[in-house]
Amino acid sequence: MLASKRILLVISGGIAAFKSLDLIRRLRERGAHVIPVLTRAGEEFVTPLSVSALAGHKVFRDLFDLTDEAEMGHIELSRSADLIVVAPATANLMAKMAGGMADDLASTLLLATDTPVLIAPAMNVRMWQHPATQRNIETLKADGIGFVGPDDGDMACGEYGPGRMAEPLEIVAAIDRALSDGPLKGKRVIVTSGPTHEPIDPVRYIANRSSGAQGTAIAHALASLGAEVMFVTGPADVPPPEGVTVVPVETAGQMMQAVQTALPADAAVFAAAVADWRVASANTSKLKKTKGGLPVLEFAENPDILATISQMDTGRPGLVIGFAAETDDVIANATAKHARKGCDWIVANDVSHATAIMGGLENHVTLITNDGAEEWPRMAKADVAARLAERIAQALA
Template sequence: MLDGKRILLVISGGIAAYKTLDLIRRLRERGAAVRCVLTKNAQNFVTPLSVQTLSGEKVFSDTFSLTDEHEIGHITLARDCDMVVVAPATANLIAKMTTGLADDLASTALLVTDQPVVLAPAMNFRMWENPATQANLAALKARGVRTVGPNSGMLAEGEAGMGRMAEPSEILALVEGLLAAGPLRGVKALVTSGPTFEPIDPVRFIGNRSSGKQGHAIASALARLGAEVTLVTGPVRLTDPAGVTTVHVETAREMLGACLGRLPVDVAVCAAAVADWTVSNASKEKRKKEAGAPPPAIELAPNPDILATLSESGGARPHLVVGFAAETERVLEHAGAKLERKGCDWIVANDVSPATGTFGGDFNTVHLITRAGTEPWPRASKADVAERLAWRIVDALGGHKGEQE
């Protein structure tokens, strides 16, 4: 909770500014007082009236407003808070922060503040990938500025790529994790994510369509709540989550070895889509197609069962082991059977048939299956699913925090 905490929210000019209305609501529900600064361009996307109505506070935008300067002053505005959150943080405002420009109230407040600063970048993917933007972010991070997002997906221009502002739930979780002690402080967590690639030869492999978005989101959510998180991920096209120790692997055996090497932990969440089989007769050279010759036979052998192994790891068993069941039919039946077969504590069941768009998409519809029963969760972004699961883990661990230390 954020009872008594004061947040200065800087809203800059981007289409993602509309999301800040939800962020304001969530911050206030957690007990925070929210004071907002709107840039001139931000007012093209959200109105001062809507922001003022949701925040319950006067909205600031003009450095030279005599009334504002008399009542509060831009220096007081920037310091009379516990944290400054910039959402969305445009490429332009990030550049201003890096060089120390102060040509409006937002950039002036950011230059003068002595409080922690959190950025939620949002921009076109080409702006995000531009070396200038990446250099600016690296410089700000070196000064202690924290970032959340951006995420990958459809952008306002109709293009797809990295640049979507983090969801309000993600921003809220980071703010809470930084300002509060963190309900998972002292907890060690292990998360697996993405697919595994099982080589056929040095060029080809057996794999699956997992994007790793759900597993990465879970690792981020746990870290923002204060946990010490290790993410073991197969090959994905995602940036490593902030505040998380990330281990990159390729095969199921490599993933198992990395997981066992991180024990003991308090909680393990196995969200990776691990290949069931590996190629036992993988070639060290590229297999050639020869005219008239039959295709080479591929011999399969079972891969190690990471979820079952962690669930049966004796004295090193995590207090809570959570598995995922990616199914295309009879989802609850197959997931319930997996809970019993693997020996884990919870199963998160989701339908990954092509029509759902779950694999590679940004949304998920899941059921949480525990020994006590099945909970259907509404369709939500993968970030929101991750946050909800993280808070359920908080409740489940209770007095077991840090037991494995």
């Protein structure tokens, strides 16, 4: 998607500017042309030489450069790019953008453009939460400005909260989506994947044989169609796909919290093999063998993520899809699950040992909706994912 695309990258003043150097490298790895614009404040954190060396392009810095402005360089810059990216976007620059100010090269070219703009905010948590900044955010969104981040995390100032600039690969994924013309462009989808690990003690846990391959393939297929994918994954055997926001979790409780945090969404695909039970009180020390007999484990039920999201009164995704991994009476059990959970679709499959599906490379699924059961032929998990993503795109059109 990024090959030969022209990305005008505005680097404003903030400690997060050092991440922009890695962002330039990531974009060039994917074949993009990066034209850098560095503000005066940005020069306090990264040097024009380092930016130019990584971008392989001259750095633009001064609105009143006689050579560049002889041909109205700020207008040419702002209109020759496929996308303008501001990373980091400080509270000050966001305020200028919202107010239509143009007192330096960066703010002038942002005002003089009809090119799509994507910004990656970075600032102190209290600055981000300030009513003035929140008003500016609403104004910018109403103007069609795209946002990626900010993330929660530790600040350079020692505080914690929202305000950290999104990581370079997260920004690359957002750029990919912004330049995509796929049918899911502008749609936000949550995908859960992999197993969950429910601790018994510090060294033992309850889990299952899910590799996470099917959920990973679904996330990749949705991102390929232009969706913004929040990928909530347990400890899977396969690496997460590029082009998605990865939220790693371990337990069912953590997955539930991550899904709720990721809302709102246009659709949610719950492909994770979540453990139904956990040890009610996990031991803080390793259980030892004793002559007194086997340890007694008391179990508790884990949160039902699919049912909880499916039955939300407000904020429910428009399309909620669950998975039913069964070993007996697959269609009957999956159909009953579809009705019981309240989801829109169920993807059912036979995971009995003879099928070699759980942990394997292929899948044989039946899509269950209110219209009935539709059996798909056995195929590679990537092909199942592509077919499901196309159906999701049709449903959300």
